[in-house]
Amino acid sequence: MFQLFEEFKDKEILSYYKDNLEKVEPEFAYTLQEYKDGLLLFELMQQKIxxxxxxDTLGLKNFFEANLNSYKTKELKxxxxxxxxxxxLFLExxxxADLKRKSTIEVNKKQLKKLVKYYKKK
Structure with a gap:
């Protein structure tokens, strides 16, 4: 009976640790957030670019015609x-540029200092 309880306890502790890994391990939380941000950026680039x-075949054709001098052959196909x-690359x-015009970038100086300190250690 004692052994079953110990196994149950170990299993529950491990499960709790896994469920709260982001809170327990800051580096894991950072890596996970970086991964989520990367997926979000990928999705945005897929939609926007x-x-x-x-x-946009018309846009592609217009881009080609506007930049004919950049290409050796004049046949788009x-x-x-x-x-x-x-x-x-042009769309990106x-x-x-559009994002920069529409958005204000605010830098949290306290977080920036932490990042600088963190990367100087590595």
Missing amino acids: WNQSSK KIKGEVMNDYQ KNWI
């Missing part, structure tokens, strides 16, 4: 992949 560039890549640059 990659999906738009593959659906032959270099569509290269033009699409350039168009995606414009999206970031």
Whole structure:
């Protein structure tokens, strides 16, 4: 009976630890948040850049025509992949510029100092 109780207790302690790992291990919490932020950024870029560039054939054609001097061949069909890549970079640059115009960036100086101190140790 005692052994069963010990096994149950160990199992519950481990389960509690796993459920509260973010609170117990700050480095794990930071890594997990970084992962979530990365997924969010990936999803945004997929919506704002990659999906738009593959659906917006008129925009791609207009971009190609506006930048004809950048390409050796003047046939879009032959270099569509290269033009699409350039168009995606163009969309990304414009999206970031738009975000900068619309958003105010505030830096928490206390957190910044902690980050600087943390990375200087590594």
